[in-house]
Amino acid sequence: MEKNYKILNRDQIKYLAIVLMTFNHIAHILMTPGTVVYEVFEDMGYFTSITMCYFLVEGYFYTHSKRDYAKRLFLFALISEIPYLLAMGYFQLNVIFTFLICFCILLLLDSRLNKIQKILSVLGLILLSTLCDCALILPIATILFKFSRGNRKEQIQAWIIMCAVFFVLNVPGYAPVDAPYPFLSGYALLHGFYAIISWILAGIVIQVFYNGKKSEKYVFFNKWLFYFYYPVHLLVLWSIRFFLL
Template identity: 40%
Template structure:
C-alpha cells in the first residue's frame, strides 16, 4: 500500500516527459557537437522516448475503442511527418535513408495486431521477421518492434514489465556496443553502451514506480492530439532553424 503513494504520474504526464526528452535528443542530433558532454547527455536521455511510447502503444491497443482508427491515425501522421523529418535531419549520417519514428510505430502496431490473431505461430514469426526487417529503415530501428514484443509478453504484469525493461536495456546496450567498438577500445565501448541504458532505466522507474495507470482528467482531447501534432511541428521548426544557421 505504501507503494501506491508515489504513483503520482498519469499516462499523459509521462508522455509529456517523453516528448521533452525526444526534443532534447533531436537538438543534440541536429545542433550539438557529437561527443560533447551536453550533446551526449541530451542524446542518452532521449532513449527514454522510444521505449516509453512503445509501452503506451501496447497499452493503448488494449484499451482503444477502435483499432482501425488508432492505426489510420498513426499512418496519417507518419505521412505528415516525413517531410519535416527529412527537413530536420537532411545530411545527418544517422538518419540517411530512414523514415520517421511514427512509421516505426505503425510497424509496432502491426506487431501487436498480429499477436492478437489466431494465425499459425510459424506464419506470425514470418510476419514478425518481415516487420523487423522494415524497421531497419525507420528511426528507432529494430529496437521498437523488439520492445513491442517484450511488452506484449509482459501483458500488464508488473513483474514481467520489470523483466521486459531489463531486456530492453540489454538490447539497447548491445545494439550500441558494436558501433562504439569500431571507433574506441572495447572497455570504453562497454562503458558507453551501459551509459546509454540510462534513458531506458528512467522510463522503467517512471512506469514501474510512478505510473498510476490513469489518464489526465481534463484536457484529454488536447493531450491526445498534442502528441501527434507536436512531432511534425517541432521537426519543421528545428529543420528551419538548421537551414537558417547553416
C-alpha cells in the same frame, strides 16, 4: 492501501517524454557530435522511444478502434517524413513508422494466423523496421510488453531484457572505426551504458510512479499533442539550423 508514490498519470509521463525527445533532436540537428553536452542531450532523449512504445501497447488494448489507431499512425508518419528528412539530413523512415510496425505486430499476434505464419510475419516486420528510426529494438520491446502485460514481475524482467538488448545494439555504433572487437572497447562500453540509463529511468518511472490512469483534463489536447508536436518541432529545429546557423 493506496500507494502514495503512484503520482504520475500517462499524460504527465508523455509530456516528460516529449521534452526529453526535444533535447535529443536539438543535439542531432543543432549541436556538434562528440561534445559532452551533445552526448547528454542525445542520451536523455532515449527515454522517449521506449516510453511511447509502452503506451502504444497500452493504447492497443484500450482503443475503441484499432483501425482508426493504425490510420492515425500512418497519416502522421507520412506527415512527419519530410520534416524528419530535412532535420536529419539523411534518408530514414521516422519513428512513427516504427510505431506503426509495432502496432501491426500486435495485430498479427492477435490474428487467426497459425503459429508459423505469425512467427514469419512478425520476423518480416521486425526486419522491415531496419528502414526506420529506432529499428529492431522497439518491435522487440512491443512483443515483450504484450506478453508481460498485467504481470509486474514479468514486466520488470522485460525491461531488463530490453535494456540489455539496447546496450548490445548500441555498443558497436560507439566503437572506433578501426576497432576489430567493439565489445572490447572501453569507450564503446561506457557510452553504451550511458545510452541505456534513460531506458532504466523510463522503466522506473513506469513501474514505480505510473498510476495507470490518464489525465481527466484536456483529453482532446493530450490525445493529439505528440502527433502534431513531432513534425512541428522538427521543422522548427531545421529552420533554426537553416536560417540562423
